Amino acid sequence: MRNSWLIALREWKERISARSFLMLSILGPLSVIGLIYMLFALGGQTKQHWNVLIADPAGIMENKILSREDDAVSYSFADGYLEIEEFEKGKRFQEFDALLEINEKILSNKTAYVFFREKPSMRMQTRIQYQAERRLEEVLVKEFTKFSISEFRKIKQPLTLGFRNVYDPNDKSSDLRGWVGLFYGTVIFIFIFLFGMTILRSVSREKSNRIVEVLLGCVNPKQLMLGKIIGIGLAAFFQFIIWVIFIGLGLYLMRENLFPNLLDASNMNIPQLSNEVLAQTSQEQFFSAREYNEFVELVYERINFTFMTGYFILFFIVGYFFYGTLFASIGASSGSESDGQQFVLPLIFMLCFALYSGYFALQYPESSLSTLFHYLPFTSPVVVMVKLSQGYPIGHFYELFLSLLLLLLSSLAVLSIAGRIYANGILQFGHRVRLKHLFRWMRY
């Protein structure tokens, strides 16, 4: 293990002193920050008045929702039970932009759905959610508890409001949080691709400059492969940390300088604020701050970065090992630096497919294919990120660990098979690598 570590350290030093590493450390976060800024500056600035119909057959809200008028949203209550199809097609419902469906289960599962005709902005989604939640609090406090509203807020479960397209209720891509997951997944795969190719190039360069046999006189092929993957992985991780710091710093500076009022809005949820203040002053502040756009809201308020980044790191590490060993074995089996490139294509295809599976899971989270992609080792890092950002249903969080376990076991299996290809291929020079070689090396 000491030798693997020495190899890893050498590899790490070489990578981080490379000019490309420096370039990626600067350009990568800059492009992400630039992209976020563009979304902030350009996205979702149109104001719109929304007519929302509330179907509340159980009369939980008692036909009341707002304590005062809101310029942006008007609410009406439907009489009795309303089918979604009826809302979709019924002439008298066409004036309504969305249907908020409240049934008696909301008291226990704190979940409700909004069926919209045209996708509401994040700001509008927040507004509707906020207003529904406040009203629900009032009802719950009045009906079921002896607490005051401010006391109740300290212990309450937040309302989960799902937004669905009324014309395609299975399409859940309207949930912006899912896109954040896809972004995380994409970052995982960009890193895996970039650093996987680095592994491949590094292995084939060691072969072509013939240092490899000197190394094999000191360490066995698996130690060498592992050291290389760990070293390059450390460089990738270091790169990622730099990204996180720069992007975090960029977001902070943007918040401080470009969107400073947002800080006021974040004070809004402090429970000590009295009920009256909440109802009158802060609510206005809250919405005025939300006038920026949905992305500002999304980035600063909605995403639990620490939580997401924690799982990102786990899946990044195991996913990197899964693909890294494959890249290493292809590098080792090539006869020259240019040879073996054709075997990279299936890997690139796998990576692209993984990204597509993330997009698919975003569109159709409950389809059985999405479940399959959630567990397939070569797609799971992206799909899990998407699912994580959308939120696992209560009691289903174990699915994430199951997927991680499967990915881990597959990585170990791939490490063993790819390790054999690596060990057999690393001392073969000047040949044209063929598929039959790979299969033959796998067996010995």
Next chain:
Amino acid sequence: MLEIQKISKSFYRKLALDDVSLTINQGEIFGLLGPNGAGKTTLIRIINKIVESDKGSIRFNGDLMTHKHLSEIGYLPEERGLYKSMTVENHALFLGQLRGLSKADVKLKLNYWLEKFNIQDWRNKRIEELSKGMAQKVQFICTVLHEPQLLILDEPFSGFDPINVELIKQELIEMKSKGKTIILSSHNMESVEAICDRVALIHESKKIIDGKISTLQEERKKGEYAIKFRGSMIAFVNALWTGFEIVDKEILGDDKFIVRVKMRGENRFDDLLKVLIGQIKMEAVWEVLPSMQEIFIDLVQPKVELKNEK
């Protein structure tokens, strides 16, 4: 020091080594000779645990050879390289630590070698800044840095410039005098036989002969002598009678020759000398011993001819 017992190795269906046994003694320079593709590199890789043998075993100082013995071995492969972007010192640190040395030890020993080769100012140079000959010295230093008990050099002089060849030969002789064991492998037998104590010839995956060079030569000499003389070639030929035949001659000048003669029957070389004295002016006389190359061809040729006939 090293006992190689009945080693066999196949790569898929191709036999690379067939039942090879060898013993290499402490403090000797052992030559592993044979044409390209004979199996020398495979045997060396098996000793270095880079490749596992199918059959047989290797004992290192009496113990069954394992990975832990690798720190006692210095290995300079035929296909050798360095990381171009690393400095000489970093290279030595990396390879030295892989061989089990501490950082401080590497620096100490690197100082010794840099001073010995008078190349102290190379320490912080990157490999890509060095010439090929300079890089070869660095490769050699990195191989011997950890003072291995056994040094294995595969085709050590191929690609080395003549100055480095001489330098390394001298180093090897010095290391031998300190009790180190050295294995040299080469297809160019003349390049290594001069410094080897014992050799083994490997051909088509089999060991065909091994032993002390002087013994092998003695056993296979053909009764040939070389005579370097001044005078007339006609006088030299006239002096011979049927008991001797001229095998080869080399004209060094108008009246200067080296002639190789072979005894016939029971005739002795001193009989010839008696006849020649007075006829020519002899400058040197020596017994012609076969080179390893000739011994190898003698051993292999009949098999090749037999194969061709079949």
